[in-house]
Amino acid sequence: MSRTRVVVTGLGTTSPVGGDVPSTWDALINGRSGVRRIEADWAEDLPVKIAGVAAVEPTEVIERVKARRMDRVTQLAMVAALEAWRDSGLADAGDDLDRDRLGVAVATGIGGVHTLLSNYDALKEKGPRRVSPLAVPMLMPNAPAANISLELRARAAANTPISACASGNEAVAMAIDAIRLGRADVVVAGGSEAAIHPLPMAAFANMMALSKTGSEEGGDPTTVSRPWDTARDGFVLGEGAGILVLESEEHARARGAKIYAEVLGAGITADAHDIAQPDPEGRGGSRAILRALEEAQIGPEAIFHVNAHATSTPLGDIAEGLMLHATLGQHVEQVVVTSTKSMTGHLLGGAGALESVATVLALHHRLVPPTINLDDQDPQVDLDIATKPRDLPVGDIAALNNSFGFGGANVAVAFGSV
Numbered sequence: 001m002s003r004t005r006v007v008v009t010g011l012g013t014t015s016p017v018g019g020d021v022p023s024t025w026d027a028l029i030n031g032r033s034g035v036r037r038i039e040a041d042w043a044e045d046l047p048v049k050i051a052g053v054a055a056v057e058p059t060e061v062i063e064r065v066k067a068r069r070m071d072r073v074t075q076l077a078m079v080a081a082l083e084a085w086r087d088s089g090l091a092d093a094g095d096d097l098d099r100d101r102l103g104v105a106v107a108t109g110i111g112g113v114h115t116l117l118s119n120y121d122a123l124k125e126k127g128p129r130r131v132s133p134l135a136v137p138m139l140m141p142n143a144p145a146a147n148i149s150l151e152l153r154a155r156a157a158a159n160t161p162i163s164a165c166a167s168g169n170e171a172v173a174m175a176i177d178a179i180r181l182g183r184a185d186v187v188v189a190g191g192s193e194a195a196i197h198p199l200p201m202a203a204f205a206n207m208m209a210l211s212k213t214g215s216e217e218g219g220d221p222t223t224v225s226r227p228w229d230t231a232r233d234g235f236v237l238g239e240g241a242g243i244l245v246l247e248s249e250e251h252a253r254a255r256g257a258k259i260y261a262e263v264l265g266a267g268i269t270a271d272a273h274d275i276a277q278p279d280p281e282g283r284g285g286s287r288a289i290l291r292a293l294e295e296a297q298i299g300p301e302a303i304f305h306v307n308a309h310a311t312s313t314p315l316g317d318i319a320e321g322l323m324l325h326a327t328l329g330q331h332v333e334q335v336v337v338t339s340t341k342s343m344t345g346h347l348l349g350g351a352g353a354l355e356s357v358a359t360v361l362a363l364h365h366r367l368v369p370p371t372i373n374l375d376d377q378d379p380q381v382d383l384d385i386a387t388k389p390r391d392l393p394v395g396d397i398a399a400l401n402n403s404f405g406f407g408g409a410n411v412a413v414a415f416g417s418v
Contacts, residue, residue, distance in 0.1 A: 010088025010245030019056025052238030052345030071112030077144035077192035103156035107167035109349025112139035164405030169352030173266035190353035192241035238345030242353035267291025271408030310339035352403035
């Protein structure tokens, strides 16, 4: 593979803490949580009644006619993609942009669950004729990528990696490969998820993955997601999307684009350990980090920041700490670590993408968002975790964004400052 330099020229997001990049970044830096109690009737009997619901309804941004033809997961992805596209300056390129060299790689972990289950309800209650003829193109997991490809006239490819909670980061890795292999000059990459629905919430709760704290009347949902804290007892489900416009440096500089950061490399591995639990020693994740460093052609001494996967689960948070010590060695002492999931909850297939946006912004602004709700750090996690905004040093530095998913999927992406 070539050593083509890949850069980030556009960012977009919609999240539980903000409807776009500026509002999301402001909330993250100021430690504002987007987790809240679900007051809808459908949540009344659920054991968990809190989630990180998108701060801005996507139907307030997308034309209603278009929105009705999209599942919520696609709506969220489209909002973030259009923001990233405008931010990159490519929205004004017109015919000057070779659409045959423009690709899309947008992931999801679950896909169009709202469409799938609502149409199944219609089938049961009203018969097969009431199933929407648009059900399949709305529920299919590649619907976000396909719709973005249609909107942007991107013809290089429209790919959809599905690796549970590692999906969004895997899409970024796929985009790097597409550019370095010469298959595209520009790739719109990221992930989206919209699984705040009774069935997945009940399923996650019954497998003891979700925190049940804060669901009671009078509880404070904003304090529930608490990575690395001794009181952590499971993740909080969130929804939203993160999109990055990745571009070969040559292409970006030729058009005078602003550049946020460089995407240095990625590592992808599998645990082959358990369908739901991480390898307790973090060996698969460690190999992903080492592969990312190798592909980036940097050593552990270059890493000064990690946006950790850290979902607020008892085992996962400890395993990731072991990974960072195993891969960064003595240099782990210089690394400022954070988990933005403490504010957004866990976006599943959209998590890695949203956190890639946060990692890029941390490098761009030289400022790390805090981890909130960390009142009593687990002694088994020996890391320098930011509990307030922390400055990053000047000069050439790198950062890691880690994502791990059910099925043993591990993805680490290395970004560099510019």
